[in-house]
Amino acid sequence: MPRAVTSFGAAELAGNVYAFGGYFGVPHAYNRDGQSGELWRLEPGGRSFELLANAEPTQGAALVALGNALLRVGGMRAKNALGQPDDIHSLDEVASFSPETRAWTPLLALPTARSSHAAAVIGSTVYVVGGWKLEGNAQSGTFADSMLALDLQNGWRTLPQPFQKRALAAAALDGKLVVIGGIDASGELSREVHVFDPSAGWTRGPDFPADAFGVAASSDGNTLYASARDGQLYALSEAHGTWQTSKKLVFPRFFHQLVQVGPTKLLALGGISGMHAGPRIREVEDVDLTAGAPLRVLSFTTSNPLAGRNRQGVFVHGDALYAFGGNRSLAQHDFKPEDFSDDAGRFDLAALAWAPIAKFPIPRQTLQTLVTDERGLAIGGFGHDAPPKGEAHAHADAYSYDFEKGTWSPDPSVLPTPRTQFGLTSFQGARWVFGGLDFKPEAQGEAQFDHPTSVLRAEPDKPFAASGVELPRPRRAFGGAVLDGKYYMVGGMAGGFQTIDRCDVFEFATQKWSEISCPATRISPQLVALDGKLYLAGGSSAGPGGQLTPNASLEVFDPATNTWTTLLPTLPIEPRHLSMLPYAGGLLLYSAHDEQGRAHFALIKP
Secondary structure, X not given: OOOOOEOOEEEEEOOEEEEEEEEOOOOOOOOHHHEEEEEEEEOOOOOOOEEEEEOOXXXXXXXXXXXXXXXXXXXXXXXXXXXXXXXXXXXXXXXXXEOOOOEEEEOOOOOXXXXXXXXXXXXXXXXXXXXXXXXXXXXXXXXXXXXXXXXXXXXXXXXXXXXXXXXXXXXXXXXXXXXXXXXOOOOOEEEEEEEEEOOOEEEEOOOOOOOOOOOEEEEOEOOEEEEOOOOEEEEEOOOOOOOEEEEEOOOOXXXXXXXXXXXXXEEEEOOEOOXXXXXOOOOOEEEEOOOOOOOEEEEEEEEOOOOOOEOOEEEEEOOEEEEEOOEOOOOOOOOOHHHEOOOEEEEEOOOOEEEEOOOOOOOOEOOEEEEEOOEEEEEOOEEOOOOOOOOOEEEOOEEEEEOOOOEEEEXXXXXXXXXXXXXXXXXXXXXXXXXXXEEOOOOOHHHXXXXXXXXXXXXXXXXXXXXXXXXXXXXXXXXXXXXXXXXXXXXXXXXXXXXXXXXXXEEOOOOEEEXXXXXXXXXOOEEEEEOOEEEEEOOEEEOHHHOEEEOOOEEEEEOOOOEEEEEEOOOOOOOOOOEEEEEOOEEEEEEOOOOOOEEEEEEEEO
């Protein structure tokens, strides 16, 4: 979205998706400077929104499609500036928008001002349910006890309504109005579902499966979809039927909108992940409603304020990716002191925005990372001493990042000898190091490349020491991940730059090694365990003539069958120097390897 908002209106008309108004300021510090009156349109298959018109800033307005026009109904407007006492008022405004003329036309006003309500259309009638009337601040709110119905020929009618709630959702299903959730005057969150049949009145429907405060709903008339803060998409095919779980959103959100575009496509727009002052969600999620659709991919590219272009250290914490260090060059072996970076930044995955964080303590690349509790751990890697002297070499030191304080500090989890290109993981509280390389520039020839086979172990906040376990074979630049009590090692190199075509598995309980089937050999791949399977991406494989080329596929390993299959033949992201991490029940892929200084992201939900 061009501007991430909450409490806005959205609707589909002739295949286009429209979004109106909303709030982008500090939650619960409402002010006129944080409200929008913009109307945006997203065309079918479009990748960007078009601004169509501006109205007075409004949040909490309902937007519906009626005939060939859009109708906006009610809402709330702040008269106060930021920092001044609340002066917020619900609106009785109703207006029609013609996409042809790109103009708003006032219509017959609401009988009573209303905001935080919901609206839906059945036939040629617009129904408005729930909400409240504000006359200065939140304490002035009076909950609506009636439903309103608008027929453009006959005006407004007032009808009974068996609830008093706001921040609810409504959608039409099989000729009936389905009203979901909300919050009542006592502050209690509701899961209730009420069904209005224009010919028979109100009945109770099946309770929503989750707290439905700030819930969103949409329907094509045959199936209704709704989602709340838990991020689960629920489906209802009959007004008095049973809720079924459908897909899960990549970004759980509330005070958002769902817009169904045809029987197999649903868009999730806007919203916020929780009751916080953080950013709203900019990504529009395109959900394929087809039964059994196996994969969802969301990708985007941003500018990159960091100097590192490859081999950065990365963490994922909350809804943010932290990137630090790395090499400034796009080439493979540029190891002068000025090639290494200490830049560090935080990328908010919801707001699509970078922010600087404290620089890494020393320019360094190929750091191995781990997130534990409220700290991120970065160990070893490759670079120069500080100040630079001699050649670049492997390191043994460790640093931790405090996510709350935003500071780096030396960490006790140091290695007994320097290593780079190793595997770092944790299991049952202990930390483990597998494989790697100790590059010794002072040695000659092959002696420069020492491949330690001793597996290291450390308790939290203690130095690493030999565990007594030895690798079956030397290995560096591999993919490693823990799954069901086992550590899997896929791909990589041994001495003499020889690729490894055997996949080793270490069982922590027995401390025994075994092997699994291997995919095509990769150097420097990424391996992530997710929902009982292993996912492999990135790195390089031998192409025609044995030349190493970037491997752009995403492969998955099923331990139950000991088989690898290709999930995606081509990733929507640069595979060289790719980082892949688990995030929000899926895979987050990140690469800064770009000549134009951009950062590339992909979110994949198998």
